[in-house]
Amino acid sequence: MPDMIHKENKKANEGSYILLTDKEVKRSWINWLFNNQANYNYERMMGTGFLHSMVPIAKKLYKDDIEKQRDMLKRHTGFFNCEPCLGSAIAGLTVAMEEQKAAGGEIDGEAVTSIKTGLMGPLSGIGDSIIQGVIVPLLLAFAIDMASGGSVVAPIVYSLVMIAVVFGISYTLFMTGYKKGSGAILNILENGIVNKIIAGANIMGCMVLGALVANYVSMSCGIQIQQTADSVFNVQEQLFDTIIPKLLPLLLTLGSYKLLKKGWSSVKVLLFIVIIGVIGGVTGILG
Amino acid sequence: MSVFQAMLLGVLYYLGNSSIVAGPVGYYTIYRPLIGGFLTGLVLGDPVTGVMVGATINLMYIGFISAGGALPGDMCLAGILGAALAITGGLDTEAALAIAVPIGLIGTLLWFGRLTLDSFFAHLADKYVEKGESGKIWIASVLLPQSMLFVMTAIPCFLAAYFGAGYIQGAINALGGTVLGVLIIIGGMMPALGIGLTLLYIFKGEARIFFFVGFLLAVYFNLSMIAVGFLALCSAVVYTQLRNAKGGEANA
Numbered sequence A: 001m002p003d004m005i006h007k008e009n010k011k012a013n014e015g016s017y018i019l020l021t022d023k024e025v026k027r028s029w030i031n032w033l034f035n036n037q038a039n040y041n042y043e044r045m046m047g048t049g050f051l052h053s054m055v056p057i058a059k060k061l062y063k064d065d066i067e068k069q070r071d072m073l074k075r076h077t078g079f080f081n082c083e084p085c086l087g088s089a090i091a092g093l094t095v096a097m098e099e100q101k102a103a104g105g106e107i108d109g110e111a112v113t114s115i116k117t118g119l120m121g122p123l124s125g126i127g128d129s130i131i132q133g134v135i136v137p138l139l140l141a142f143a144i145d146m147a148s149g150g151s152v153v154a155p156i157v158y159s160l161v162m163i164a165v166v167f168g169i170s171y172t173l174f175m176t177g178y179k180k181g182s183g184a185i186l187n188i189l190e191n192g193i194v195n196k197i198i199a200g201a202n203i204m205g206c207m208v209l210g211a212l213v214a215n216y217v218s219m220s221c222g223i224q225i226q227q228t229a230d231s232v233f234n235v236q237e238q239l240f241d242t243i244i245p246k247l248l249p250l251l252l253t254l255g256s257y258k259l260l261k262k263g264w265s266s267v268k269v270l271l272f273i274v275i276i277g278v279i280g281g282v283t284g285i286l287g
Numbered sequence B: 001m002s003v004f005q006a007m008l009l010g011v012l013y014y015l016g017n018s019s020i021v022a023g024p025v026g027y028y029t030i031y032r033p034l035i036g037g038f039l040t041g042l043v044l045g046d047p048v049t050g051v052m053v054g055a056t057i058n059l060m061y062i063g064f065i066s067a068g069g070a071l072p073g074d075m076c077l078a079g080i081l082g083a084a085l086a087i088t089g090g091l092d093t094e095a096a097l098a099i100a101v102p103i104g105l106i107g108t109l110l111w112f113g114r115l116t117l118d119s120f121f122a123h124l125a126d127k128y129v130e131k132g133e134s135g136k137i138w139i140a141s142v143l144l145p146q147s148m149l150f151v152m153t154a155i156p157c158f159l160a161a162y163f164g165a166g167y168i169q170g171a172i173n174a175l176g177g178t179v180l181g182v183l184i185i186i187g188g189m190m191p192a193l194g195i196g197l198t199l200l201y202i203f204k205g206e207a208r209i210f211f212f213v214g215f216l217l218a219v220y221f222n223l224s225m226i227a228v229g230f231l232a233l234c235s236a237v238v239y240t241q242l243r244n245a246k247g248g249e250a251n252a
Helices: A002-012 A022-035 A047-061 A066-075 A084-102 A109-147 A153-190 A192-216 A235-243 A247-261 A266-283 B003-017 B024-028 B033-044 B047-060 B075-089 B093-130 B134-175 B177-189 B191-202 B205-221 B225-251
Strands: A224-228 A231-234
Touching (some): A022 A084, A022 A153, A047 B093, A066 B093, A084 A109, A109 A192, A109 B047, A153 B047, A192 A247, A192 B191, A192 B205, A192 B225, A231 A235, A235 A247, A247 A266, A266 B093, A266 B177, A266 B191, B003 B024, B003 B075, B003 B134, B033 B047, B033 B075, B047 B075, B075 B093, B093 B134, B205 B225
Antiparallel strands (some): A224 A231
């Protein structure tokens, strides 16, 4: 697939704003940003949203030709699913390709579809692991830390930062896709910088999650052993707390991770935790 | 809780699921229990409790990743109803969390229903394209699916908020102290699952040791999350630099 895209790339890379103006391009981005999941469905996922983002483009490119307008939009009724922020780049790129096609460029409809579907997987992979895997959990970890003391500023600050991040990434990538073509997107994908960012982000994410376990998972042993008539050995306070205070939460977290990795569904792990909690709570092993 | 307040909570749940107000940003903001709990608190006149309960419920979903339309739970409903229960019923935060999570599981039914029924509108869009009526595509893309979403989300949430809070409070009171104690234990353990889900994506290769570094820093030095965050940033930069330096030698 990359070879294919590289070949098409030459054609898809020649200039922009030939037939379109800034107005339709921005309109298309807004349609994508707000509506990509408005009709999220199992059959085509974000397909209808993608179609919606192409409407202003089709109307402008084939103003007087309903027939051609229909042909163009038909190409975009199919399945589409991507992480929405990074998927923005594909929408921008598609706008550029459709524009060149309308201007008489040698791009056939199938090439547009195959570039579109070829990029969806790799961009989702990067988008999910950076945005949902690191940026959101990190920002939430900080905000939750502020908020659990009762700070009403925390949700507001978090929301403002998140809005800036989502709008910023989405707009920048849409315009990069539109103005620089598929070459720019492939460069981003193949460039070592993305891998470095992912590696660094994973380190940050892991460290913050480790601290989260210590601060926010709570599980303690309630067992007390009668040693002599008037001295009691408290397992949590006199064993765990003196060596590794949060050992049980750590083991519980790593255990949940192992089970999820083994293929357990999150609901199954949840039930498992509930069962441990009920047994531990009723017997007094946990307290 | 007044009827009007319960209606506002229904609308809030719709907004968390909708794209109309904030687009994809809504999914990262209103949909999260931290923000949903805060807004619920505003509606019910106790934003501070709302924020605190929302933050705790959000921990459970901190590693929430929606990939390919699969959801481990509906955290938006869990956040709104959890905060509403804690505020109107005077529940402990952990107990509210333990009740909110099953509510979230029920909420996923709405999600499955929505994604299934929405397929119909995709075919309607095909029809508009076929007829050359591109000006009508927004009806299939936004108007109809969002109207349906409003009915599917706002009404159940309104009913649950209005009738549920008093009912659940009564049930817990009737069951007594042991049940509450067990709920608190379970609520304390649940964030482990949320963190475990995120680890699936980032607990890889050489980054793994830093999970333990973060844990030890918080356990033995009692560092705040922000302090660990900055240390983590520095560690990531130093690590990447060292790795590059090593790579450079190997190439030379």
